[in-house]
Amino acid sequence: xxxxxxxxxxxxxxxxxxxxxxxxxxxxxxxxxxxxxxxxxxxxxxxxxxxxxxxxxx
Numbered sequence: 001x002x003x004x005x006x007x008x009x010x011x012x013x014x015x016x017x018x019x020x021x022x023x024x025x026x027x028x029x030x031x032x033x034x035x036x037x038x039x040x041x042x043x044x045x046x047x048x049x050x051x052x053x054x055x056x057x058x
Contacts, residue, residue: 003029003043007053 005014022044028035030049037048 003040003045003047006043007051008056 002014002017004010005017026039026044026046029037029045029047029051033048035046035048037046039046
């Protein structure tokens with residue numbers, strides 16, 4: 001959720017959730033896809049699909 005809030009420029013949401021503890025491990029951005037991809041240490045998530053935030057709100 002933090003990754004999405006950051007990409008969408010949702011500062012209030014980002015401010016709130018960045019204070020929450022992160023769970024152990026690295027969840028997949030899309031759990032229906034393969035278990036490999038780029039790891040984002042900041043958000044402890046595996047980006048395993050192509051990401052294009054410009055298409056999310058269209």
